[in-house]
Amino acid sequence: MSAPDLRISDLTIPAARRRQDREPWTFERIIVHALLIVFVILAIGPVLIVIINSLKTTPAIFGGPFDLPTAKTFSLEGYKRVFTRGNFIVNYRNSLVVTVTTIVLTVVLSTLAAFALVEYRVRVASLLAGLFVLGIMLPIRLGTIPLIQMMLAWKLMDTLAALILVYTAMSIPIAVTLMVTYFRTVPTDLKEAARMDGASELRTFWIVLPLVRPGLAAVAALTMLPVWNDLWFPLILAPSRQNQTVTLGVQQFVGQFMNDYPALLAALTLGAVPLVVLFTLFSRQFISGLSKGYSK
Amino acid sequence: MIDIQSVSKSFVTRDADPVHALNDVSLEIYDNEFFTLLGPSGCGKTTLLRLIAGFEAPSSGAIRIAGSDVAALPPQKRSVNTVFQSYALFPHMSVAENVAFGLEMQNAPKSLIDERVREALEMVRLEGFAARRPAQLSGGQQQRVAVARALAPKPSVLLLDEPLSALDLKLRKGMQSELKRLQRETGITFVLVTHDQEEALAMSDRIAVMRSGDVLQVGTPRDIYDNPQDRFVADFIGESNLLPGAALGRDPAKTIIVRPEHIVVSPVADGAKGHARGAVSAITFLGSDTLYEVVLEEGAKLHSRSRGGAALATGDRVVVDWARAVERELAN
Numbered sequence: 326m327s328a329p330d331l332r333i334s335d336l337t338i339p340a341a342r343r344r345q346d347r348e349p350w351t352f353e354r355i356i357v358h359a360l361l362i363v364f365v366i367l368a369i370g371p372v373l374i375v376i377i378n379s380l381k382t383t384p385a386i387f388g389g390p391f392d393l394p395t396a397k398t399f400s401l402e403g404y405k406r407v408f409t410r411g412n413f414i415v416n417y418r419n420s421l422v423v424t425v426t427t428i429v430l431t432v433v434l435s436t437l438a439a440f441a442l443v444e445y446r447v448r449v450a451s452l453l454a455g456l457f458v459l460g461i462m463l464p465i466r467l468g469t470i471p472l473i474q475m476m477l478a479w480k481l482m483d484t485l486a487a488l489i490l491v492y493t494a495m496s497i498p499i500a501v502t503l504m505v506t507y508f509r510t511v512p513t514d515l516k517e518a519a520r521m522d523g524a525s526e527l528r529t530f531w532i533v534l535p536l537v538r539p540g541l542a543a544v545a546a547l548t549m550l551p552v553w554n555d556l557w558f559p560l561i562l563a564p565s566r567q568n569q570t571v572t573l574g575v576q577q578f579v580g581q582f583m584n585d586y587p588a589l590l591a592a593l594t595l596g597a598v599p600l601v602v603l604f605t606l607f608s609r610q611f612i613s614g615l616s617k618g619y620s621k
Numbered sequence: 622m623i624d625i626q627s628v629s630k631s632f633v634t635r636d637a638d639p640v641h642a643l644n645d646v647s648l649e650i651y652d653n654e655f656f657t658l659l660g661p662s663g664c665g666k667t668t669l670l671r672l673i674a675g676f677e678a679p680s681s682g683a684i685r686i687a688g689s690d691v692a693a694l695p696p697q698k699r700s701v702n703t704v705f706q707s708y709a710l711f712p713h714m715s716v717a718e719n720v721a722f723g724l725e726m727q728n729a730p731k732s733l734i735d736e737r738v739r740e741a742l743e744m745v746r747l748e749g750f751a752a753r754r755p756a757q758l759s760g761g762q763q764q765r766v767a768v769a770r771a772l773a774p775k776p777s778v779l780l781l782d783e784p785l786s787a788l789d790l791k792l793r794k795g796m797q798s799e800l801k802r803l804q805r806e807t808g809i810t811f812v813l814v815t816h817d818q819e820e821a822l823a824m825s826d827r828i829a830v831m832r833s834g835d836v837l838q839v840g841t842p843r844d845i846y847d848n849p850q851d852r853f854v855a856d857f858i859g860e861s862n863l864l865p866g867a868a869l870g871r872d873p874a875k876t877i878i879v880r881p882e883h884i885v886v887s888p889v890a891d892g893a894k895g896h897a898r899g900a901v902s903a904i905t906f907l908g909s910d911t912l913y914e915v916v917l918e919e920g921a922k923l924h925s926r927s928r929g930g931a932a933l934a935t936g937d938r939v940v941v942d943w944a945r946a947v948e949r950e951l952a953n
């Protein structure tokens with residue numbers, strides 16, 4: 326038994342990787358890599374500048390924005406002020422509560438909806454799927470006034486719950502559409518095998534779920550970004566001091582006459598930390614997830 | 622065991638005409654039988670299996686299992702289980718959990734489940750693999766887990782849709798005798814779907830040969846091989862020479878069917894007499910056998926397969942002969 330097993334594990338090393346090691350540096354390959362490096366610099370550059378300058382004094386920021394901090398210009402004052410002057414801990418907590426709750430709600434609701442849309446070929450299914458696509462195309466900010474009226478009527482104005490509800494509504498259309506393509510790739514045999522043995526619909530759903538896991542990661546990552554970074558709805562639906570999210574809290578370092586740049590940049594740097602952490606955790610599944618979901 | 626009475630099935634497609642996958646099929650499958658549905662791709666084998674399993678409902682006709690009409694029964698209420706071509710193992714469950722699944726869904730007591738799982742894994746000779754995930758098994762092992770999972774709840778009928786088609790030739794031969802052994806040991810009625818006639822002949826108690834939604838002939842492997850009632854059956858099961866009557870100087874409205882292994886080819890010079898004369902147009906060496914292609918004087922072509930083989934060369938003029946008892950005559 327062990328001899329064929331060995332051969333099978335040999336085969337699982339991707340052919341591409343084995344080939345790559347031997348590939349010569351042709352002109353084409355150099356061009357491709359040069360282009361990729363340019364894109365990486367374009368993408369990472371601004372982020373690096375924010376981080377570098379957050380570690381400098383205000384005069385040093387304007388004196389040489391691209392310089393690395395030296396012993397003379399290095400300062401952690403910005404970070405200190407973020408935690409002393411600002412309301413950062415509360416802001417951070419609010420952002421996390423809103424983002425995490427939105428992700429959980431979006432993933433649960435959209436996965437169930439997508440499973441139903443794929444499994445039950447009732448006539449309204451295509452109509453509903455169409456509505457979700459429409460939801461992707463319509464910017465939710467157009468509905469700000471009705472949303473305010475709704476939140477007032479529900480007495481949810483200036484609460485985190487208002488944000489969570491709006492963000493979940495905003496995220497569900499693309500999440501459902503993405504998950505539908507994932508559930509389509511699940512073989513019918515698997516679902517029939519489960520149902521044949523008497524599994525309930527919910528149980529069948531559970532059995533199928535691990536197969537769409539890359540999709541779940543993609544939905545989570547896709548939901549997280551715009552919610553964490555949003556400024557519009559926190560400003561309108563939850564502006565009071567104890568409900569401010571990070572993006573809104575950062576604004577206190579932007580003054581009418583003078584900006585506290587080190588603190589602003591420090592707050593931005595800290596605000597990006599959860600995004601970076603989650604993305605590193607998800608990145609593998611996220612990338613394979615996105616390409617699979619959209620190409621099928 | 623299973624009684625299929627004038628069952629038809631059409632699929633309504635969105636744009637094209639409805640597809641008639643089965644036309645008025647009647648079949649009886651007996652208790653403890655190894656029954657095979659054999660036919661070329663697209664002839665409706667899978668459709669018939671899915672009707673028996675309850676994944677589809679017939680457009681007309683009735684299916685009775687163990688004497689009672691199952692029209693109103695969903696798949697899980699029929700004492701029928703399926704081994705899928707793709708195996709359909711649940712990827713995140715261990716082998717043991719996969720095998721236990723059906724019994725768990727029936728709320729069987731834990732002790733019974735454990736015993737049945739052990740029994741089923743023993744039957745397919747995978748005792749040491751209970752804790753593995755399906756991804757950690759070879760194709761042949763996954764296939765055996767699929768069989769164990771289907772057998773564990775002790776169904777009275779097991780449906781197998783091309784269970785061996787994903788395996789390589791050697792493994793396939795091994796699994797053929799394994800399945801046959803399992804069927805004998807458990808006494809469960811097996812209904813196997815295949816398009817491989819050798820597999821069907823090797824494993825089955827009886828075979829139903831199908832073509833484009835029709836059942837052409839039902840019988841034991843020997844019966845079907847020796848007495849094909851149809852040109853298609855004769856050609857599909859084993860190899861056959863279909864010779865127009867005219868080519869042999871007989872009734873032109875008849876086709877004569879002779880198996881290659883029954884035809885003796887000898888040089889004209891020997892003075893042998895036979896059914897016809899011709900010339901050798903090709904010789905293929907097959908190891909233990911030699912295959913001769915002969916073009917008859919009247920134009921028809923035939924194949925003869927013989928052991929060892931007379932010393933013939935391409936272009937030699939020959940006489941072809943066979944015993945009258947081995948030939949079959951069909952109306953055109």
Ligand SMILES: Nc1ncnc2c1ncn2[C@@H]1O[C@H](COP(=O)(O)OP(=O)(O)OP(=O)(O)O)[C@@H](O)[C@H]1O
Nearest residue numbers: 632634640642661662663664665666667668669816
């Ligand atoms: N759900 C369906 N909708 C429409 N047509 C179908 C459907 N299922 C099967 N058919 C058609 O019914 C016919 C029989 O299909 P079936 O799958 O039973 O063939 P098969 O004998 O199992 O073939 P194969 O050996 O290739 O598996 C085919 O023409 C097929 O296109």
Ligand SMILES: [Mg+2]
Nearest residue numbers: 666667668782
């Ligand atoms: Mg089929």
